[in-house]
Amino acid sequence: MTDTPPSDGPGSGGPTSRWFDELGLATVFLTRLPWPRPIIDPRPLMAAAWAFPVVGLAIGLIGGVAFAVADAAGLPGAVCALIALAASALASGALHEDGLADLADGFGGGRDPEAKRRIMRDSRIGSYGVLALILAVSLKAACLAALEADTAVLAMIAAHAVARGVVPGLARALPFAAGDGLGCAAGKPGRTGALWAAAIAVAVALFVLPAGIGLAAAIAAGVAAVLVGMLARRQIGGLTGDVLGAAEQTAEVAALAAIAAYLAA
Template identity: 35%
Template sequence: MNEEREKSGKDLPEGRKGPENETPRGLPIWADIATAFLFLSRIPMPYYGRQISVAAWAFPIVGWLVGAIGAGVFILATFLGLTGWLAAVLAIVATVFVTGALHEDGFSDVADGYWGGHSVEKRLSIMRDSSVGAYGALALVLNIALRAGALASFYNPILILVVMVSAHGLGRASMSMVMALQAPAGKTGMAATAGKTAMPIALIALVLGLLPFSAFIPVQAAVFIAAVPLVAGVGFMQIMKAKLGGTNGDSLGALCQVVEITTYLTVMAVGNTLGFSLSDWLIK
């Protein structure tokens, strides 16, 4: 995630560093949801002193809203007569605005750090640098092009909504799973501050991340479409482990993007390969 946020402390209140700094308050479910929104978006929420690792089950809920906002912008743009490509770019802009480009920043930093450094320490140092290198710039261009190109092929408004909500929810659920499976890379940074997520919490996040698929798409299609992004996420997790020996905030943001992009590409590829309308997947 954005290392500048960690260094400035502007978006990470002191109490968020641990329960010893502030007694958690508020209803646990709502407090966790509010914490997830504070951590993963720019949407104003009250702060309840909850640990990020405890609130990680609610990450997909943030993804649902972000995806719904993006889909709403896409649908409105097409209604106003804009082309699919322009609608897709505007939808991505809307999600970037809501999240403060948090995950795109991580994606760019990972590209620079993973392939620009020859040791764990050097990679982490590059990722903390606010400047964008050649790898990072190229990664951002490819990121936007892949997402916009895939989204532009979806014309059914309900399908757009289901796919974007599912992709964003599953991407954030994958973050929770990695926070449970891998230790932080280093003693500072977001991952170290957040703490390790308990596996039951991560499994709740995974179920929530898969929920939109199972609710709107037939089981046979939903299982395959969800499996491919999850496999891509596992592959990226292995790269993360090889490059850093663990996880950090930027890597979690990049993971979210990898899963989101893979979801879009899978929906498009399977529909085109099988030769039927993507809207046929929607449960009537």
């Protein structure tokens, strides 16, 4: 199945004069956080692509504050990390974790592209999905626990921002695997939206972390998202909402691993 990304314009995903509504659109869809006024923007989600890393920054900040509070209470680093991950998952509604689990179940259990997509649409979780979530949470917790508390807080902010910042680029690059579902409903960003999202994500990472570490996190997140996209293209022919969720989670793990590895070197 092929599709053409939109040309750059009012719906391309870059910020417009309606930036507050665009930020609200991204916040309401990607989180469970309250928004001060109803969202009546009729445009698809990817019209707010630029705001994805901003929403990621907010989720990472929530997780980071939870880590800092747990650390101030004298809890071990591993416990602080798990509390921080729980707080960020609650803030996001575990939206991307759900995508990772569905993708793992579909890719692991389906014999052909149609069977894989059918399994991914099933709301039940299987052994592959459970294992994927355990591994993702364990890897993130281990990376955070290996960092000093102050660095862990900043690492969460950077990782959530860059992981969501790569999603619009992946959405633009891949064809839709099917003509329905959340991925299709979200639409495709134009080049402007994808670039804005990536630029804001990198800027956040470079602002909260030393330049080399922030850049390493951003590159790792981008590479992880590309690998998920390549796998999805091969397994099911392209893009679904679950693919985007799995890409975000994989990019988040990669960003935290890059930060931990850089500081351990």
